[in-house]
Amino acid sequence: MADMMQFDLVSPERRLASVEAREVQIPGADGDMTAMPDHVPTITTLRPGVLKVAHAGGTDEYVVSGGFAEISGDGVTVLAEEALPRGELNQDMFDRMIQGLRDRHAKAKDAYVNEPGPVDEAAKLLADMVAVGSEMGLSSN
Amino acid sequence: MPSLKDLKNRIESVKSTRKITKAMQMVAAAKLRRAQDAAEQSRPYTERFNAVMAGLSASAQGSDTAPRLLSGTGSDQVHLLVVMTAERGLCGGFNANIAKLARLRASELKAQGKTVKILTVGKKGRDALRRDYGDLFVDHVDLSEVKRVGYADAQAIAKDILSRFDAGDFDVATIFYSKFHSVISQEPTAQQIIPASFETEDGEEAGASTLYEYEPSEEAILADLLPRGVATAIFSALLENGASEQGARMSAMDNATRNAGEMIDKLTIEYNRTRQAVITNELIEIISGAEAL
Numbered sequence: 001m002a003d004m005m006q007f008d009l010v011s012p013e014r015r016l017a018s019v020e021a022r023e024v025q026i027p028g029a030d031g032d033m034t035a036m037p038d039h040v041p042t043i044t045t046l047r048p049g050v051l052k053v054a055h056a057g058g059t060d061e062y063v064v065s066g067g068f069a070e071i072s073g074d075g076v077t078v079l080a081e082e083a084l085p086r087g088e089l090n091q092d093m094f095d096r097m098i099q100g101l102r103d104r105h106a107k108a109k110d111a112y113v114n115e116p117g118p119v120d121e122a123a124k125l126l127a128d129m130v131a132v133g134s135e136m137g138l139s140s141n
Numbered sequence: 142m143p144s145l146k147d148l149k150n151r152i153e154s155v156k157s158t159r160k161i162t163k164a165m166q167m168v169a170a171a172k173l174r175r176a177q178d179a180a181e182q183s184r185p186y187t188e189r190f191n192a193v194m195a196g197l198s199a200s201a202q203g204s205d206t207a208p209r210l211l212s213g214t215g216s217d218q219v220h221l222l223v224v225m226t227a228e229r230g231l232c233g234g235f236n237a238n239i240a241k242l243a244r245l246r247a248s249e250l251k252a253q254g255k256t257v258k259i260l261t262v263g264k265k266g267r268d269a270l271r272r273d274y275g276d277l278f279v280d281h282v283d284l285s286e287v288k289r290v291g292y293a294d295a296q297a298i299a300k301d302i303l304s305r306f307d308a309g310d311f312d313v314a315t316i317f318y319s320k321f322h323s324v325i326s327q328e329p330t331a332q333q334i335i336p337a338s339f340e341t342e343d344g345e346e347a348g349a350s351t352l353y354e355y356e357p358s359e360e361a362i363l364a365d366l367l368p369r370g371v372a373t374a375i376f377s378a379l380l381e382n383g384a385s386e387q388g389a390r391m392s393a394m395d396n397a398t399r400n401a402g403e404m405i406d407k408l409t410i411e412y413n414r415t416r417q418a419v420i421t422n423e424l425i426e427i428i429s430g431a432e433a434l
Contacts, residue, residue: 079193
């Protein structure tokens, strides 16, 4: 079937999804991208964001905290560090994720005083996560 | 010759021991199923990850700009041995086998004049190695509070190891754990994680041959993924270890239960013989007393 492709979402702890998908919207580190069947083979890293999968039965959304995606002509495999179906994300978990990134940002600030690269990176991750939160209607304070 | 009462007491105590080992065996069997399940669940991630990394690292290996996690520091003077064992004993040779392998490696490296540092994960490994190599310990990770090993635990260990690597504390890191084959067979394994080497299960994995576009750049992705590779390797080792531990405990407790059963049979025969001897003795005394009259 040319208009469908295999989509797998796996995290280290479990396999979250394995379906035939029509298109997959991926929160890439350099910007969102939508993968459809016969996409050019691509490997991209992820930023914290929402992954949307359109398949025959509707659209599924997952919150991912990072990881990478491998797109080949006949399928998409997303290897996420941490991933949850959108409905399962609650304030507690979100707080924990935000806190982790805040710590990382603070640590980066301490460790790389004269080197803005890693600090900016950590700040970006944090900002992305906050954006995810506001989309979900979760507070990030 | 033990008295009847002694024998009876011993039979009772062996019986209660058997009850305990039987219960432990059943608990281990239930936990084993869960541990195997967890290992099963993580396999797709690990396999895909390694396939992608194999492709990426193959192309980066040759270049001068390859990250240090992949190419190494250029020396192999200081070795870090990460010895992962269980928090609890009573699981046959499980902990001892891992410790033995680590000890062997440590003495080999020392004979070659290398510096050895040891990081232990799990109490039993620390106890086993303390006497010979206690002065080489750099740290210990305690997982006794952890009911179910999660990826976060592996990440914490990886972070600790990576920060040591960045600080230049060691050149080569190797993890020691036990690979799970079956309930009766677990294989102690040493796996080098820094500098990283990735092998796919079958050489024809698509990741190695297809030409990919990379976003951001190939180097950036590699630099991002290598630290995750360390965490992934540790996570799968922890899961394998978990399954191995329960498998080893299950067969150890199965043996113990069987031994207890045999012991009870033997003691019961001895008990019956002794009782018969006592009766016979009494009869002889009565008869010879009657004859004497």
